[in-house]
Amino acid sequence: MSCQRLKDWIEERYDVEEMKRLARHKLVPVHQYEIWYYTGGIAMFLFVLQFITGMVLSFYYIPYFEHANKSIIEIVTKLNMGWFFRSIHHWGAQLAIMVLFIHAFSTLLLKSYRKPRELLWISGFILLAISIFFGLSGYFLLWDERAFAAVRVATGGAGNLPVIGGFIKAFLRGGIDVTGETLIRFYAFHVSVLPIITLALIGIHVLLVQYHGMSVPLSLEKKPQKQIPFFPNLFYKDLIIWLLVLGIVVSLATLLPPEIGKMADPLAPAPENIKPEWYFLFLFQTLKLFPGDILGLNGETIAIILISCGILFFFLIPFFDRRSSRGEKSVLFTWIGVFYTLYFIVMTIIGFVS
Amino acid sequence: MKIAYSLVTRRTFLNTLFGGWLVAFCGGSLYALLKFAFPTLGKEPDFVVLKTTDFINIPPNSVKPFAWGGKLGLFFKKENGSTYALKGVCTHMECNITYKPEDKKFYCACHKGWFDDNGKNIDGPPPKPLEFFEITTEGEKLIVAKKGIKVELPKA
Numbered sequence A: 001m002s003c004q005r006l007k008d009w010i011e012e013r014y015d016v017e018e019m020k021r022l023a024r025h026k027l028v029p030v031h032q033y034e035i036w037y038y039t040g041g042i043a044m045f046l047f048v049l050q051f052i053t054g055m056v057l058s059f060y061y062i063p064y065f066e067h068a069n070k071s072i073i074e075i076v077t078k079l080n081m082g083w084f085f086r087s088i089h090h091w092g093a094q095l096a097i098m099v100l101f102i103h104a105f106s107t108l109l110l111k112s113y114r115k116p117r118e119l120l121w122i123s124g125f126i127l128l129a130i131s132i133f134f135g136l137s138g139y140f141l142l143w144d145e146r147a148f149a150a151v152r153v154a155t156g157g158a159g160n161l162p163v164i165g166g167f168i169k170a171f172l173r174g175g176i177d178v179t180g181e182t183l184i185r186f187y188a189f190h191v192s193v194l195p196i197i198t199l200a201l202i203g204i205h206v207l208l209v210q211y212h213g214m215s216v217p218l219s220l221e222k223k224p225q226k227q228i229p230f231f232p233n234l235f236y237k238d239l240i241i242w243l244l245v246l247g248i249v250v251s252l253a254t255l256l257p258p259e260i261g262k263m264a265d266p267l268a269p270a271p272e273n274i275k276p277e278w279y280f281l282f283l284f285q286t287l288k289l290f291p292g293d294i295l296g297l298n299g300e301t302i303a304i305i306l307i308s309c310g311i312l313f314f315f316l317i318p319f320f321d322r323r324s325s326r327g328e329k330s331v332l333f334t335w336i337g338v339f340y341t342l343y344f345i346v347m348t349i350i351g352f353v354s
Numbered sequence B: 001m002k003i004a005y006s007l008v009t010r011r012t013f014l015n016t017l018f019g020g021w022l023v024a025f026c027g028g029s030l031y032a033l034l035k036f037a038f039p040t041l042g043k044e045p046d047f048v049v050l051k052t053t054d055f056i057n058i059p060p061n062s063v064k065p066f067a068w069g070g071k072l073g074l075f076f077k078k079e080n081g082s083t084y085a086l087k088g089v090c091t092h093m094e095c096n097i098t099y100k101p102e103d104k105k106f107y108c109a110c111h112k113g114w115f116d117d118n119g120k121n122i123d124g125p126p127p128k129p130l131e132f133f134e135i136t137t138e139g140e141k142l143i144v145a146k147k148g149i150k151v152e153l154p155k156a
């Protein structure tokens, strides 16, 4: 079948012309903040990369405590390109989470969450939370000493939440303690529960962007706007950036393959100088600010309640920021946004160097 | 029999019926699924039985681990020769602790918590002292039990 006949075949059945017209008519605004708009696309690209590498890794990984650590060592030492795919999966995850944070904070500072885009913010927030859980569960699959201690602390920390804490902890651990059961559970989260939720949410998120169109920052909204067609102008720009990102991931994966620690042993002491993954450092540092007990109450619990409130407020910002939802300048929330961003960056850096 | 008028329209009746059906079905399924997904919780043991010879002869100022259920237990001999058993799990966020013979203290690497050799939390975030157990020996058997538990061994 020649190309032309294939084209005819499809065109006879589907209204390709109409789709082409749609693509041609989709315009996107251009302005000086445009650069931040690529972060969403980059995140999506990295997700695709994660899905693909994750699928092939799952062919060989064994989610059973006696074999988990060894099976990863086999993947990186014995299989064709195994080290490469594992390394890509690792670095893709790191970058994806980083890009998501940048995406979230730029949305916050440009106030693109404002009416009518509240649902976009909410779906994005949940995606970020899920990605972090992706990170934690993937990290645990290594089943090395560090991962073991990290998950013990993370699930133990969740257990400090009042009322529902114990329930969450037992649910995540699959028992009263972190064991091989927990490993299977985290594997299930990592390869089935989280991916399916992620796919659904990305679908909703992207559809909503199409529905609302790209947001234009408040300060530029009133000025005359320049627009360019999405296809092919912006699409090509996206492709260029994705190619760059792919280059970065591959370079990192090749030059800095992640290490695999000693197999976890539930009876071994926690390893020295243990630190959580970088995206938990800001929480870790915040917890450190609180003493063990405050006025006879458990300081940990208080800290965790306060942190939860901070995160909840962040989640609900579109509903608190009334002024920008009316299209007015909202200085207070600019400061709040700057505060959140700086807090995250500074605490992460302190956690990193200390 | 024909009723002249009804309190609800046929539409409302059907909507309620199908709505109720859906709610009951979804609610029931969700409940069952969650029930299934929630693990059956084990319990920490009340006591464990170890072999005396494995533990009693460790050098002074040192510890030897044993399994307290799935958790870490430590058999501990102080410098003066007195012996103890304790749960080797930090009271802060449940990391395993380690004994530092140089300092004669217990250390938790997760958030730099310290306990003295009586298990008292002396530095760092841990909010509570370590949990010590009671030890009794019965010939070959070394019985480590939670405080205040009456141990009844099956008669062999």
Ligand code: FES
Binding pocket: B090, B091, B092, B093, B094, B095, B108, B109, B110, B111, B112, B113, B124, B125, B126
């Ligand atoms: S878990 Fe031991 S100090 Fe935090």
